[in-house]
Amino acid sequence: MDTQLIERIIDEPAPVARANFAARHDGSFYEFAGGFTHDNFDDLLKWAGERKASDITFQTNEPVKSEIGAQIVPITRRALSKNEMEDLARHVYAAHGPGMVLAGYDLDPSHEVRIGGQLFRYRVNVTGIRVPQSTGIQITVRTLPQRPIPLAHLNVEEGILANKRPNQGLFLVTGPTGSGKSTLMSSILGDIVSTPNANEKVLEYASPIEYVYDGIVDPSCSVAQTEVPKHLRPHDGGGADSQESLWGYAIRNALRRKPTIISIGEARDKATIAGCVEAALTGHLVYSTTHVIGVAETLRRLIQPFGGDEKRAMGYDIMQSMRVIVTQLLFPRVGGGKVACREFAIFDAATRNQFLTKNPDDWPAFARKLMVSGRIMSRTMSESAYQAYRAGALSREDWMRIVSAEREST
Template sequence: MDSKILNQILEIAFAKRVSDVHFEVGSPPFFRAHGQLLRSKLANLTAEDTQFIAATIMKNNKRNLPDDFTEFDASYSLANSGRFRVSVFKQRGHIGIVMRVIPPEIGSFSDLKLPKVLGEIVKAPNGLVLVTGPTGNGKSTTLASMINYINEKYAYNIITIEDPIEFLFSSSKSCVIQREVGIDTTDFGSALKASLRMDPDVIMVGELRDVETIDACIKASETGHLVFSTLHTQNAASTINRIVGNFPPDSQKIIRQRLADILVATVSLRLVESKDGEKLLPVVEVMRTTTTIQACIREGNLNDIESHIEKGTAQYQMQSMDQHLIQLCNKGLISMREAKRVSNSMDLERKLTFT
């Protein structure tokens, strides 16, 4: 393995629009396309190959590969502007690497098949907006689209704190400052505190990883800033439960009250295979924090949230995951089998027959 071969593999991945490239000792490179993992016909990788790839990635980030690392995240750029988010890790004593392809352009809501109501959500003057979902289901892409919408429409100071930086923003109407953990700042908490002294209007935090980051984001929202972040949760109710559960039991009541006051919306995503098997489509739950939902959060009645989302479709353009799945089924875009695979509901087919 050398730099030329590595970059050729990554250029192919970029050109073929695969989502991920896997490098593991004893196997050839694997590519993920349309959700399926495909084994390449290249030679099996050696320990020296993956060691070289990891060291090359670190050199690209102007860092050295630590001898005692267990895992870390980074980014990698090709000369033709192709970019990748990289996860480097140890497995069975060897180095493994997974590289996520970052699209060259930030898609609009229309390009990404996202609900138009996201354009209303980002108009909030302050508060907290959360984009949630499992790994690899479009959180970063959706968040980038929302930030870029603000960038193109409003004259704001936008600060992003990421680990690593994924999409590169060019300042348009807004001024965009992007900071990478490990290179531009030591950690999310320090960067968040510093960002409040940088005249921000909008702050984007790549992920709510710990209680300190969650608390700092809530405080930033309470002091008049619009804050965006992500969580690995399935829907609005599990998102609220996860945030509150990070705090000690004796402080959870006050956290629910604070969260009810500042939460603007949650946008929860899953990618599903289209009926023709040619592409992946987003299924999106959108919850906006109405006064009724605020009461649910304050009182801990999270099981009632989904029904309030479904009742708020006409007035607030909210939608549950099941409502969107049914829409996609009725339009012939996805199969019932695929809808049932994603849905948490036991009576999706019954709901479909009554639409």
């Protein structure tokens, strides 16, 4: 670990470790008699949610398995048959669901279950898989809390909290699949719209909608959530679908509705990145996610789709709109569960001006240099991991592994 890095963090107080994710599984099974039915499926989802399962996997010829406390464990005593899996595919999608899977399509429905007067929500993927001498089905289900986790429960760094609601611009939450990007972003938005007299009009576009804000929105605010493409899809003016980017079209839709905040599920392609930047430069605050790890790599990912003269022009717009980049990763917590570590950088006017003197291709290396030297408000993943280690939440081995990975990437 660099001496300069140690000097930056050694005198900082250790944060309070919080168990925001599941502890180890208690070893219990979901018990059922006879065939595995629709009712069993819905009841098992509730059962797994009570144990803070991050996802549940139903698979042909396998027992149901779930990730609880960073461990994948079986939660039924017997495997599910091919007929039972096809029946579940019909339940979560439609009667023709198994046929679509056999034809090579994957399905991404959302699923809601009302049990005892309470609504439970889930994100679902249905995909065909190989089984001996046939084709089977895997259904992956992610449990979703009914409302965002209170921001105060996530042990978010003060630098992020102080800049969670810029006046305008682009706020990106990045990380790999399953790193809690949507959880963090929804908690930030939930905190904003639950603040008295915030006077926010939030338009969220997601695929599918994960967190909902029912019951926490202050009367001065409104939140409208649109599931893409279920509620909104690009068209050619004559009623037929067009090939325009779904997310780029969502941003165009948002700009016609006078929001104060726009939330876009993922800035995943050239049209969406350009749309997010356009919205940010026209006075809106835009939150979005990107599947990439690290502040430096996020900058690289944003400019990558653009080439030639367009790269410099678009790079200028990207940096003018940039306000915050946060990368979140989840690691095994000492004693069970997971702990979140975050790398972040705050792009105030002075910081943006420093980047604008550089070629966009040089931004990733420049960002790392500024962060490690402490010349901008930021924290590296190594620093965040060190804080988790000092708090007793992260093992020394995992901390040193993170430090080594960071060194190799620079």
